[in-house]
Amino acid sequence: MTAPRTIAGLAARLAARELSAVELAQDTLDRIARLDPALNAFVTVDAEGALAQARAADEARARGAAGPLAGVPIAHKDVLMTAGLKTTCGSRMLGNFVAPYDAHVVEGLKRAGTVLVGKTNMDEFAMGSSNETSAFGPVKNPWNPAYVPGGSSGGSAAAVAARLVPGATGTDTGGSIRQPASLTGICGLKPTYGIASRYGLIAFASSLDTPGPFAQTAEDCALLLNAMAGHDxxxxxxxxxxxxxxxxxLRAAAGAKPLEGLRIGLPKEYFGAGNDPEVASAIDAALAEFRRLGAxxxxxxxxxxxxxxxxYYVIAPAEASSNLSRFDGVRYGHRAARYDDLADMYxxxxxxxxxxxxxxxxxxxxxxxxHGYYDAYxxxxxxxxxxxxxxxSRAWGECDVIMGPTxxxxxxxxxxxxxxxxQMYLNDIFTIAANLTGAPALSMPCGFTKGGLPIGLQVQGNYFAESLILNVAHRYQQATDWHARVPPLAGQG
Amino acid sequence: MTLTLDDVRRIAHLARIDVDAQAVSDVHAKLEAIFAMINELQAVDTAGVEPMSHAQDVVLPLREDKVTETDRHADFQRIAPAVEDGLYLVPRVVE
Structure with a gap:
């Protein structure tokens, strides 16, 4: 299969019947079987389920009832509940947990016709920035297996970067979509808080947790978001x-300067001495490109x-300590084999x-x-x-988007x-603010280090500015090809 | 505000997590590093600032007081470690 493996490209070929959903599902499963042993991006692969969904997608197409993403293979982060499939949250606590219902975003993507091929590895309960806290072993970065893929949605990011699947879901509480997207050279969007429902997302920090898409391009992220967003x-x-x-x-016609009039805010706090010099120069080059595009x-x-x-390290743990109190060995999940009494069992x-x-x-x-510390902390x-x-709020008076390194x-x-x-927590220094405010932000590739590792640019917008952010990223991707670079391990196509 | 070994034992008890005696000092060292970072907040002037508990200022929605869900008792109990006659089993708490 040599044509582009983007969601938009595959959806078009499926719609034109150049490719059947079953062929695509089988090809995807073969790629996973061949490449994933070196990556560990998947916790669960559901070959049988994927082929059954693909057959259903082909049948729907034949009846003229295919959804917009009918037959497109995707993976879900293992923090999102999938009815009848293991949902581990990267934890021993839920090592054998089979979800009794689908998360809202899982339902939405199912309704759009996507074919779920499996569940992706992640930092345990989405707490981590390197995937090293997963109970199922770390995910390897497809660009170099000695390096981390970022976290917590590292499995979804690695799966998309290695072209195992064209798109995947993630969740972002402090950067868990954008940071792994940056470290693996793909596009990841954290939408405005409240745009995509948290129903069926195993809670970490409820006031910050946000589901969102991973894909190679901004256009593909928009297609996935269309299926994930909506009131619930x-x-x-x-x-x-x-x-x-x-x-x-994204579909609007545009001339040579498609971003004419766009004001990009550059916070001096994002461009300090703490940034890696190769990151700093890649961001500068991206900004020069945006000026050429009219911004x-x-x-x-x-x-x-x-x-x-x-x-963040007060609010997120506070909410987590409350949310994770439900894991007590009574209603679901792990229970200790030996204990003296109820308290000991907990x-x-x-x-x-x-x-x-x-x-x-x-x-x-x-x-x-x-008691006694609530006010102080x-x-x-x-x-x-x-x-x-x-x-x-003040900055939005002066600019339309904010850019800097992810x-x-x-x-x-x-x-x-x-x-x-x-030290690990400081990796999220530029991503956490968008979770605290609830406004949207995206990461996309904008260059590589001399050593061949991807570098990510973050684009932040005001509340509900998803369309603007996606369009800004899309216009950049039409003028550049960083997003089309494929890790050597993934081969061509 | 310094965190003592006794604080670690107390919060481990409150969180219902066994921390064995040898691990307490390692856990304490890591928590101290985290709190050293968190304590930067104490120097910030927040006089008159309204706390922000949520991204959106939304009013909690109310719905009709009607049953809308189906009974999935059996499905939900199938995933429990120990059940009997529709009840969750735990160690005896009342003699």
Whole structure:
């Protein structure tokens, strides 16, 4: 199969009946069988289910009832519930958990006709930036297996980067879509909080968790978002807004300067001395390209953003300590084999079921919410969260999008951040703010290091600016080919 | 605000997570590093700032007080570690 493996390209070939969904599903399963043993991107591959869905997609096509993505193979991050399929959350706690229902975004993509081929590996309970906390072993970066793919949605990112699937879902609580997209050279979008329902997303930090798409291109992310977005009364934070077609701005005709009039804000806080020099020069080159496309750049300042890491490490663990209290060995998941009484059963079940990073965050969260410390930590963090949101509100008066590196460095080697959790946390310094404010942000590839590792550009927008962000990325991708680079391991096509 | 070994034991108890005696000092060292980073917040002037608990200022929706879900008792209990007669089994708590 030599034609482009983008979602848009495959959907067109499926619609033209140049390719059947069954052929494509079988080819996808073959690629996974051949390449995934070296990557560990998948926790579960559902060959039988995928072929059955593909047959159904071909039948729907024959009846003239095919959805817009009928026959397109995808994978879901293993934090999203898939009825009848194992949903592990990268944890021993849910190692044998078979979900009793589908997440809302899983339903939406099913309705669009996608073929689910499997569930992707991830940092345990989505807590991590390197995929090293998964109970099922780390995912390898397709560009170099000695390097991490980023996290927590590292399996989805690696699967798309290695062209195992043209698209996948992820969830982003502090950068878990954008940082792995950056480290693996693909496109990943965290939509506005409330655009895509959290129903069936195993909760980590409920006020921050956001499902979103991974793909090779912005156009493909728009196609996936069309199927993922929409009001869902089962999530009380799901927003009831008119349905949008996120591809509409991408289809508009454009001249040589398609981004004429676009004001790009450059926060000086994103361009500090802490950035890797190769990252800094790739971002500068991308900005030069945007100016050629007609955009102008303006300096802005986000002084409180430097506090986003400490704010996040109060709010996210606090919410996690509450959300993860449900894993007690009573209703689902792991239960310790030996215990003395009920309290002992809880303690041993949780000690055995959770890995070190998850336990650490539960303990941090328990402490900041405990009697006497709530005001000093949790309330204080919520106030600083407001200061960060205020910085962005001011900046939106001066610019339409904000750009900078997605992560301060390219992918790092396994074990490099070793035993120091704080060093690992600092990898999310540029991504966390969009979770704290709830506004959308995207990462896309904009260059490579001399060593052949991808570099990601982050594009942030104001609330509900998904269409704008996707269009900005799309116009850049029409003028450049970073997104079309394929890791050597994945071969051609 | 310094975190003591006793604090670690206390929060481990509150979180219902067994932390064995040898592991306590390692857990303590890592938590201290995290709190050193978190404590940067204490220096920020937040006088008069309204706490932000959520991305959107939305009012919690209300729905009709009607049963809308089907009974999936059996499906949900099939995934439990121990059930009997439709009940979840746990170690005896009342003698």
């Amino acid at each position: 009364p089962r999530d009380s934070t799901s927003l009831d807004r008119p349905v949008e077609d996120y591809t509409r701005t 102008t750049t303006v300096d802005v300042t986000l002084p409180a953003v430097k506090l986003s890491v400490p704010v 303690r041993r079940t949780r000690a055995e079921g959770f890995g070190a990073e998850v336990k650490r965050r539960i303990l941090v969260g328990t402490y900041v919410l405990s 949790y309330l204080k963090a919520q106030k600083v969260r407001r200061l960060i949101a205020n910085d962005f 992560a301060p460095s390219p992918a790092f080697r396994f074990g490099d951040k070793g035993d120091d959790p704080v």
